[in-house]
Amino acid sequence: MTKEIHVLGLSGGRDSAALAVWMRENRPDLDINYFFTDTGKELDEVYDYLGRLEGFLGKPITYLNPGRDFDFWLKEYGNFLPSPRTRWCTRKLKIHPFEQWLRPELVAGTRVHSYVAIRADEPERSGMIATHPNMSVHFPLREVGLNKAAVIGLLESSGLGLPAYYRWRSRSGCTFCFYQQKIEWVRLMREHPEAFEEAKSYEKTALEHGSPFTWTERESLEELSRPERVAQIEKDYEARVARLKARKPVNALRARLTDAHIDEAYGVDEADGSCLVCHK
Structure with missing residues (x-):
């Protein structure tokens, strides 16, 4: 039989944490590999929340380090900062480490199921597109009709609550993310x-x-x-x-x-x- 693995990426933010909670409670039959792509430039609150989430899930979260950090790529790009028009940080520090992590499994013929936290009230978002024929991308929150209010309620009822940075910031991501207001x-x-x-x-x-x-x-x-x-x-x-x-x-x-x-x-x-x- 074809080997299958299940992966779920965590950002340190609300929606991916809620998806992890929902999968643990509703799909305990799946052996899910939780991962976090670590740029090394995250808020301290992100790491604290991931630690709490790891305890709730009862299994370790794999930290994917890009090997070459933000400082390396900043020099490679001529010290030009990333921006909404040139998001090299996402490509080099988030997407590439994920692809490199999965490549051996995909090459070996493993069927990879990736779970992405897009909610039911986000019809405009398409999510990560499968770039390999052996990969399938799933959107459980959307499929079962969970919106933002439901996501927040799920985290509150689990005892995890929201990440501490939501007290002053509206999104996760790197400390100096250019998408900040x-x-x-x-x-x-x-x-x-x-x-x-x-x-x-x-x-x-x-x-x-x-x-x-x-x-x-x-x-x-x-x-x-x-x-x-x-x-x-x-x-x-x-x-x-x-x-x-x-x-x-x-x-x-x-x-x-x-x-x-x-x-x-x-x-x-x-x-x-x-x-x-x-x-x-």
Whole structure:
């Protein structure tokens, strides 16, 4: 018989964690290999949450390290920062390690089943496409009709809750992900000042080498971190949230979320098109 394996990628975020919980509770017959592609530039809260999730699942999470880290690839790309238009970080630090991990199994003829955390309320997202005839991609959350509210409820009822960074940030991913909103850069500066300074140093080097991109569009972190600019970003954010709250009712579940979750709950995300591999 053809060998089969089952894999589920974790981002350190809400949806992939909920999928792992759902699979453990509803498909205990499957021996699932849980994995995390580690860029080495993740938030501390991501690693803490993965540790808690590992305890809940009762089996280890495989950490896939790219071998060549962010600093290596930054130099390879001429010190040009990744951006929504040139997402080399996703390709080199997330997708390639996953493909290299599975390649021996696929070459050997193993049937690989990959489970991806796309919810029922995300009809516009297509998810990871199988790139090998021996791979099948499945979307259990979508198939059983679980939306964002159901995902949050599942994590709360499991005792895991949400990752701690949701207190101030709306998505998982690298510490200095370019998909962050300006308000989230301000919060990163306060929550993890050393990480913010590292991001500034990367940006300074990139600009010195002629990079057309800064981490946040049309503004350097040096400019963004000035007190008067911080005050304006916070004022603009609060005004935007107030406008959206006034015209969109809050359901009971979303009302329990912290202010950082308003970014998603009210559609005030400035960074549409975010990276599925990193953020789910």
